[in-house]
Amino acid sequence: xxxxxxxxxxxxxxxxxxxxxxxxxxxxxxxxxxxxxxxxxxxxxxxxxxxxxxxxxxxxxxxxxxxxxxxxxxxxxxxxxxxxxxxxxxxxxxxxxxxxxxxxxxxxxxxxxxxxxxxxxxxxxxxxxxxxxxxxxxxxxxxxxxxxxxxxxxxxxxxxxxxxxxxxxxxxxxxxxxxxxxxxxxxxxxxxxxxxxxxxxxxxxxxxxxxxxxxxxxxxxxxxxxxxxxxxxxxxxxxxxxxxxxxxxxxxxxxxxxxxxxxxxxxxxxxxxxxxxxxxxxxxxxxxxxxxxxxxxxxxxxxxxxxxxxxxxxxxxxxxxxxxxxxxxxxxxxxxxxxxxxxxxxxxxxxxxxxxxxxxxxxxxxxxxxxxxxxxxxxxxxxxxxxxxxxxxxxxxxxxxxxxxxxxxxxxxxxxxxxxxxxxxxxxxxxxxxxxxxxxxxxxxxxxxxxxxxxxxxxxxxxxxxxxxxxxxxxxxxxxxxxxxxxxxxxxxxxxxxxxxxxxxxxxxxxxxxxxxxxxxx
Numbered sequence: 097x098x099x100x101x102x103x104x105x106x107x108x109x110x111x112x113x114x115x116x117x118x119x120x121x122x123x124x125x126x127x128x129x130x131x132x133x134x135x136x137x138x139x140x141x142x143x144x145x146x147x148x149x150x151x152x153x154x155x156x157x158x159x160x161x162x163x164x165x166x167x168x169x170x171x172x173x174x175x176x177x178x179x180x181x182x183x184x185x186x187x188x189x190x191x192x193x194x195x196x197x198x199x200x201x202x203x204x205x206x207x208x209x210x211x212x213x214x215x216x217x218x219x220x221x222x223x224x225x226x227x228x229x230x231x232x233x234x235x236x237x238x239x240x241x242x243x244x245x246x247x248x249x250x251x252x253x254x255x256x257x258x259x260x261x262x263x264x265x266x267x268x269x270x271x272x273x274x275x276x277x278x279x280x281x282x283x284x285x286x287x288x289x290x291x292x293x294x295x296x297x298x299x300x301x302x303x304x305x306x307x308x309x310x311x312x313x314x315x316x317x318x319x320x321x322x323x324x325x326x327x328x329x330x331x332x333x334x335x336x337x338x339x340x341x342x343x344x345x346x347x348x349x350x351x352x353x354x355x356x357x358x359x360x361x362x363x364x365x366x367x368x369x370x371x372x373x374x375x376x377x378x379x380x381x382x383x384x385x386x387x388x389x390x391x392x393x394x395x396x397x398x399x400x401x402x403x404x405x406x407x408x409x410x411x412x413x414x415x416x417x418x419x420x421x422x423x424x425x426x427x428x429x430x431x432x433x434x435x436x437x438x439x440x441x442x443x444x445x446x447x448x449x450x451x452x453x454x455x456x457x458x459x460x461x462x463x464x465x466x467x468x469x470x471x472x473x474x475x476x477x478x479x480x481x482x483x484x485x486x487x488x489x490x491x492x493x494x495x496x497x498x499x500x501x502x503x504x505x506x507x508x509x510x511x512x513x514x515x516x517x518x519x520x521x522x523x524x525x526x527x528x529x530x531x532x533x534x535x536x537x538x539x540x541x542x543x544x545x546x547x548x549x550x551x552x553x554x555x556x557x558x559x560x561x562x563x564x565x566x567x568x569x570x571x572x573x574x575x576x577x578x579x580x581x582x583x584x585x586x587x588x589x590x591x592x593x594x595x596x597x598x599x600x601x602x603x604x605x606x607x608x609x610x611x612x613x614x615x616x617x618x
Contacts, residue, residue, distance in 0.1 A: 099161060102138060102223055105150065112218040118261040119216065119226075123164040125358075126255075128276035129370070130248030131169035131241065132209075132230030136162040136216070137182060137190055138223075151222070152191040158182045161224060167277055168244070172209055172229045186211065190225045199252055208232045212249065214256045226255050243282055243291045247370050250360045259361055262341040269343060271383070272354045274374035281314065281371040283338040289314055290368070299375040303348040313337070314371070321348035338369025345376070352380045404438035429503065429579070432468040436461065436499040440492045452491045454483035455521075461495065462519060465502045473514030475506050481521040483543065487614065493590035494545075494611060500579045501547045501607050509551025509605055520546045526612060541613045542593075548606040553599055563587055564594035 103113050120136070127134040137160050139152035152158070163177040182190065189202040193213035202211040213227040228248060254260035279296030283289060289309050292300070300309065304320035314336045315322070322332075334340030335357040345354045354374050360367040408431050415427035439461050443452045462477050486494070498519070505517050522544045554560075563584050587595045593611040600606040 102161070105142075107150065107221050108223065109219060109221075112221060112223055115218055115258055115261075115263065116216070116223055118263065119255060120162055122261045123162060124167070125276060125372075126226075126228060126248050126251050127164045127166040128168045129244045129251070129280070130212070130228040130230055131166055131244060132228045133166065133172045133177075134162075134164045135160050135177060135227050135229065136224045137227065138225070139191065139194075140181070152194055156187075156191065157184075158187040158190040158225070167275070169231070172231070189213065190227065193225050193227070194222055198256070199249060203232060205232065212252065214252045216255055216258065218258045226252055228252065240291075240293065244276075244280070247280075247282060247360075250362070250367060251358070251370075253362055254360065260358065262359075265341045266343060268356075269345075269354065272345070272374060272376040272379055273343070274354050274356050274372035276372060278372065278374035281373060283314070283369040283371065285366055285368050287313055287337045287339070287369075289317070295375075296373050299353045299373045302351040302375055302377060303346050303353050318346065321346055335371070338371060339366075347380075350381065351375075351377045353377075398442075401438045401441040404434050404441065408434045408438060425507075428468060432465060432499055432503055433496065433582075435464060435468065436495050437492060439464070440495050443491070451485040451487055454486045454491065454494070457491075457495070458483060458498070458519070458521075461499075462502065462517075465499050466506055466517065468503075473510060473512060475510050475514055476516040478516055478518040479521075480518065482523075483521040483545075484523060486543070490591065490611060490613070493586040494543075494609075497583050497586050497591070497595070497609060498545070498547070500583045501609070504579060505547060505549040505551065505605065505607075509549045509553065513551060515550045515604070518546075518548045520548070523613075543611045543613055545609045545611070546606060547609075548600050548604060550600070550602065550604040553604055554597075560598045562594060562596040565592045566594075 099113070099116065102108055102116065116136075123134045123136075137158040139156040140159055141153035141156040142150040143153040144150065158181075160177040160180050160182065163173070165171040165173075181187075185204070186202065189200070189211065190213055193200040194215050196213075196215065199212050199214045202213065204210070208231065209229055210232045211227050211229050213225050215222045216224050216226050230245075251260055277295070279299045280291070280293040281289060281296050281300075282291040288311055292309060297309070300314075300318065303318060305317045306312075306320075309317045315333060318336065329344070331340065331342055332344040332346060332355075335342050335344040335355050336346075338357050338359055340357055341359055343354065343356050345352060352375075354376050356372040358370045358372075360369055411427050411431040411434065415424050415431065418424045418427060439457060440452075443457045459479060462479060466475050466477055502517055502519070509515070510517070523541055524544060526540055526542045565588050583595065587593050587609065591609075591611045592614070593609060595607065595609045597605065597607045
């Protein structure tokens with residue numbers, strides 16, 4: 097039974113559904129603290145209750161709309177229960193819990209489990225029943241386990257009135273968000289430390305906590321790590337005091353610990369707080385190393401670009417001094433290839449993630465290619481479609497292929513009469529998606545690039561042809577010039593794609609290149 101079944105109820109507001117999604121995102125905390133499976137369930141059939149509210153119909157089965165397993169205990173269910181109908185005895189209990197104002201308890205001695213349940217009510221409308229399914233036997237729980245279980249019960253009571261999860265708190269940090277098994281601190285109503293799990297003790301010791309933390313304010317215990325002579329971070333202080341539902345990070349030397357505070361409130365009374373903490377010192381060290389490596393790589397690309405531009409300038413000077421047109425043409429082509437690679441390295445120096453927005457690159461480079469090609473007439477350029485972001489290993493060979501194809505179109509098709517070169521890029525699903533064990537990891541999408549000119553067209557004796565990675569070499573057209581050999585080697589060897597050329601529909605020449613978009617090799 098998906099959440100849409102609740103969303104379709106006319107009395108359920110959009111805000112209620114948003115809050116239910118917040119609760120779904122934090123069910124893991126209840127499961128880990130309660131040491132049991134957590135479920136959200138709703139009836140398959142409803143009947144009218146007081147004040148036009150809906151309640152489960154008599155005998156209606158309860159269906160699971162969310163199921164989260166614990167990371168701190170063995171699961172009670174081998175198979176995922178999402179979408180399943182709950183057995184009759186437990187369904188009866190959950191239907192009764194739907195209208196109860198507090199946590200109800202169900203003990204199944206045959207299955208040796210106990211179920212704690214409470215209705216989740218938002219704006220006086222009951223949305224679902226939140227239940228914790230744990231092993232039977234509280235008498236065997238240690239003091240540590242009892243603190244965990246009591247904290248889970250407090251969260252369930254708050255979930256009943258939708259006081260938790262709190263709305264409007266920032267999203268968890270992408271890396272380093274603390275979990276229950278990373279460390280738990282329980283604060284009293286007057287903000288003193290009542291309990292710390294072993295992992296929490298280790299974490300706060302890394303950031304300068306003193307030997308005696310229990311019974312103290314966490315802010316006092318971590319006083320040596322708090323900034324001195326600087327403006328106090330109000331969020332950090334609020335989190336460490338358990339008064340603010342938020343995330344914070346505390347650094348002390350090379351050590352770093354993230355905290356998440358969950359204030360516990362019931363009926364307007366502050367009961368204390370559950371603070372989750374995680375030692376992220378090693379994670380932050382690796383992030384610093386990656387940042388340093390990224391900076392080094394960007395600097396290397398920048399220096400390579402500068403070196404290639406120097407080579408290009410030298411080729412330009414040599415071309416001006418060349419005595420024959422053939423020598424000038426050869427040097428100009430070499431300069432165009434060097435400029436192409438230089439601009440690719442320039443793009444890499446500005447893109448630390450490794451992928452390149454090829455549209456930004458080609459918009460600049462296309463005009464440069466045409467300007468460098470030797471042509472006596474005016475040649476225009478048109479760019480259609482989008483290349484999108486391309487993996488780094490595709491960018492350089494594709495740029496060189498486009499350089500050769502566009503240069504060839506200008507020099508052989510438009511040099512005397514002028515015209516327009518049109519480049520069109522399209523992404524589409526692969527006609528035959530490659531399996532993951534093929535090549536570089538499989539590809540489900542391919543890039544199709546066509547270069548078309550309205551020039552003189554191919555000579556009558558010029559063979560139409562196709563080069564493809566999946567083609568028998570004996571069947572393919574042999575390249576004649578250096579540019580053709582470069583294109584063939586890049587398309588077949590680097591891009592693992594295909595290239596086809598022939599006359600355009602309205603004259604001129606059209607060249608189509610197809611490149612499978614493999615994932616970046618690791």
